[in-house]
Amino acid sequence: xxxxxxxxxxxxxxxxxxxxxxxxxxxxxxxxxxxxxxxxxxxxxxxxxxxxxxxxxxxxxxxxxxxxxxxxxxxxxxxxxxxxxxxxxxxxxxxxxxxxxxxxxxxxxxxxxxxxxxxxxxxxxxxxxxxxxxxxxxxxxxxxxxxxxxxxxxxxxxxxxxxxxxxxxxxxxxxxxxxxxxxxxxxxxxxxxxxxxxxxxxxxxxxxxxxxxxxxxxxxxxxxxxxxxxxxxxxxxxxxxxxxxxxxxxxxxxxxxxxxxxxxxxxxxxxxxxxxxxxxxxxxxxxxxxxxxxxxxxxxxxxxxxxxxxxxxxxxxxxxxxxxxxxxxxxxxxxxxxxxxxxxxxxxxxxxxxxxxxxxxxxxxxxxxxxxxxxxxxxxxxxxxxxxxxxxxxxxxxxxxxxxxxxxxxxxxxxx
Amino acid sequence: xxxxxxxxxxxxxxxxxxxxxxxxxxxxxxxxxxxxxxxxxxxxxxxxxxxxxxxxxxxxxxxxxxxxxxxxxxxxxxxxxxxxxxxxxxxxxxxxxxxxxxxxxxxxxxxxxxxxxxxxxxxxxxxxxxxxxxxxxxxxxxxxxxxxxxxxxxxxxxxxxxxxxxxxxxxxxxxxxxxxxxxxxxxxxxxxxxxxxxxxxxxxxxxxxxxxxxxxxxxxxxxxxxxxxxxxxxxxxxxxxxxxxxxxxxxxxxxxxxxxxxxxxxxxxxxxxxxxxxxxxxxxxx
Numbered sequence: 001x002x003x004x005x006x007x008x009x010x011x012x013x014x015x016x017x018x019x020x021x022x023x024x025x026x027x028x029x030x031x032x033x034x035x036x037x038x039x040x041x042x043x044x045x046x047x048x049x050x051x052x053x054x055x056x057x058x059x060x061x062x063x064x065x066x067x068x069x070x071x072x073x074x075x076x077x078x079x080x081x082x083x084x085x086x087x088x089x090x091x092x093x094x095x096x097x098x099x100x101x102x103x104x105x106x107x108x109x110x111x112x113x114x115x116x117x118x119x120x121x122x123x124x125x126x127x128x129x130x131x132x133x134x135x136x137x138x139x140x141x142x143x144x145x146x147x148x149x150x151x152x153x154x155x156x157x158x159x160x161x162x163x164x165x166x167x168x169x170x171x172x173x174x175x176x177x178x179x180x181x182x183x184x185x186x187x188x189x190x191x192x193x194x195x196x197x198x199x200x201x202x203x204x205x206x207x208x209x210x211x212x213x214x215x216x217x218x219x220x221x222x223x224x225x226x227x228x229x230x231x232x233x234x235x236x237x238x239x240x241x242x243x244x245x246x247x248x249x250x251x252x253x254x255x256x257x258x259x260x261x262x263x264x265x266x267x268x269x270x271x272x273x274x275x276x277x278x279x280x281x282x283x284x285x286x287x288x289x290x291x292x293x294x295x296x297x298x299x300x301x302x303x304x305x306x307x308x309x310x311x312x313x314x315x316x317x318x319x320x321x322x323x324x325x326x327x328x329x330x331x332x333x334x335x336x337x338x339x340x341x342x343x344x345x346x347x348x349x350x351x352x353x354x355x356x357x358x359x360x361x362x363x364x365x366x367x368x369x370x371x372x373x374x375x376x377x378x379x380x381x382x383x384x385x386x387x388x389x390x391x392x393x394x395x396x397x398x399x400x401x402x403x404x405x406x407x408x409x410x411x412x413x414x415x416x
Numbered sequence: 417x418x419x420x421x422x423x424x425x426x427x428x429x430x431x432x433x434x435x436x437x438x439x440x441x442x443x444x445x446x447x448x449x450x451x452x453x454x455x456x457x458x459x460x461x462x463x464x465x466x467x468x469x470x471x472x473x474x475x476x477x478x479x480x481x482x483x484x485x486x487x488x489x490x491x492x493x494x495x496x497x498x499x500x501x502x503x504x505x506x507x508x509x510x511x512x513x514x515x516x517x518x519x520x521x522x523x524x525x526x527x528x529x530x531x532x533x534x535x536x537x538x539x540x541x542x543x544x545x546x547x548x549x550x551x552x553x554x555x556x557x558x559x560x561x562x563x564x565x566x567x568x569x570x571x572x573x574x575x576x577x578x579x580x581x582x583x584x585x586x587x588x589x590x591x592x593x594x595x596x597x598x599x600x601x602x603x604x605x606x607x608x609x610x611x612x613x614x615x616x617x618x619x620x621x622x623x624x625x626x627x628x629x630x631x632x633x634x635x636x637x638x639x640x641x642x643x644x645x646x647x648x649x650x651x652x653x654x655x656x657x658x659x660x661x662x663x664x665x666x667x668x669x670x671x672x673x674x675x676x677x678x679x680x681x682x683x684x685x686x687x688x689x690x691x692x693x694x695x696x697x698x699x700x701x702x
Contacts (some may be wrong), residue, residue, distance in 0.1 A: 005657050012649070012650045139663070160637075194550070198556075221554050222556060224633060235638040254597065343637070352628075361619055362621055
């Protein structure tokens with residue numbers, strides 16, 4: 001258990017590195033920002049990918065082993081504690097005594113008022129009752145919850161299916177390594193008066209290889225479409241144009257050209273990169289900017305590469321033609337495209353089950369403390385001994401308040 | 417493309433903003449006076465001052481709540497989405513937790529330690545932009561309310577535990593009649609810190625879980641090692657370690673108090689630092 005805390009703290013401390021050092025950047029980025037010496041150390045310790053590094057995985061594995069061992073070894077004692085019956089006089093001298101009070105009148109009434117079930121005689125003139133026995137399970141449940149979360153998160157990371165499909169309305173693409181297809185029927189961006197995006201909505205069909213539509217519906221942010229354990233998420237959007245490329249008089253390319261894409265001609269002699277797009281362009285001192293998200297004055301920023309070298313870069317209006325040596329190209333029909341993220345992680349429900357068990361474990365551990373009441377009858381009166389293995393001040397205060405409350409009730413009944 | 421009109425119009429918004437500003441100012445002033453009274457009460461132990469401090473705190477809290485509601489009505493959404501709103505709700509959470517602890521355990525002296533924390537956070541809020549901006553699509557979810565509300569309660573509890581731990585450290589390091597009389601026993605402080613942390617821990621766990629459920633719906637992954645997520649986890653680990661060693665090893669005293677203080681520093685960093693200093697999907701709150 002001590003090792004468990006050490007491992008948990010180690011995970012906490014090492015996780016800080018992942019938040020301070022930018023993750024998954026290029027080697028050049030680290031060399032530029034941290035110098036070559038630190039970069040070498042960084043690459044060696046995989047600090048550029050902390051949460052998936054060998055040493056982080058090693059700590060997590062140790063924690064999984066520790067938690068599993070803890071859960072297995074503690075289960076018998078937890079069950080034993082839960083099922084155990086208070087025994088005889090020996091119990092009265094246990095060190096876990098919270099307090100003792102004198103009980104007058106009918107002791108069953110007082111014990112019931114304090115929340116205990118029926119008293120059972122365990123020895124001559126000694127009665128006992130227990131409550132919150134499930135409290136013994138709390139810590140065990142808590143550990144089980146953590147274990148399930150870690151294990152199923154790791155399994156999800158390893159085995160979950162994930163892919164992206166993007167396109168303009170009308171595009172259909174196959175989900176990699178499956179028999180499923182996704183068709184984009186429409187894509188709308190809902191803008192507010194101030195031109196901020198309120199919602200992105202893509203309408204899609206999920207189709208099988210017999211071209212049968214299995215499911216249709218809208219996908220928007222916070223509202224994924226689910227089909228047969230696959231979830232379709234609205235991820236992002238961008239701009240696309242129709243690109244026509246000519247070599248001399250011959251048309252060598254005519255297709256949708258997406259933002260950030262690079263078109264390369266067959267002989268790799270000529271290439272065009274779609275660098276940026278301005279739907280409603282205005283030229284400012286700082287360069288081109290867009291005033292609104294509407295296609296009022298659409299411009300595109302491109303770069304041309306010829307024989308491997310950048311030859312030209314410019315911002316041009318849509319529907320214009322650009323000529324470079326024997327090549328020329330036109331960009332037209334600007335439109336928005338949508339990017340849908342598709343994920344199938346069969347382990348997610350189990351990780352959330354772990355989260356539920358964790359929450360239940362915390363509540364049981366801290367709010368359902370197991371308590372045993374011993375009532376010892378004498379000739380004149382009876383004594384109540386309240387014991388708990390977790391010497392909890394809170395339960396003591398609560399039970400004493402109930403005791404006082406009961407006594408006040410008894411007194412007022414007596415006065416009447 | 418569609419165009420929609422979001423929230424109230426500009427005139428309404430200005431009116432709500434003015435009312436909210438008035439409430440915010442009254443809240444801050446009332447809290448400051450309450451803080452001074454709590455402090456004088458702590459030094460002098462004059463009950464009447466303690467009573468007035470509590471009354472003023474309740475008045476301040478009422479205005480604080482009113483300011484919060486006014487902003488929510490004006491914005492047409494739950495006001496829990498930017499650095500100003502976070503700070504105001506954080507201070508509100510600490511005030512609420514303190515009011516509960518004060519009433520439940522008759523512990524007025526704690527006010528002298530909690531109110532300065534509230535005051536500093538309100539001061540930080542005052543320095544932030546109060547502009548009401550419409551929500552980005554990822555934030556338009558009912559999980560926002562659940563996620564941030566649990567965070568407010570959790571962080572509020574940790575704020576009170578921080579004040580309790582400061583009192584503990586003060587009493588541990590400074591001996592003498594004054595500290596003996598003015599500060600409750602170390603045992604009581606330790607016990608209260610534990611209780612408050614237990615409560616905050618339960619809610620912090622809920623914060624992380626509700627955040628994960630929401631992230632799955634919005635970003636497809638319930639955990640993506642975003643700095644905000646990671647720092648919440650680090651905070652959770654610190655408090656887990658605190659509760660673990662306390663329950664299993666009976667760890668109490670100065671070390672436990674120090675742990676609680678470090679935990680709250682992590683809370684502050686998670687709450688404010690990560691949003692402003694680290695690149696994160698939570699950076700929209702700047």
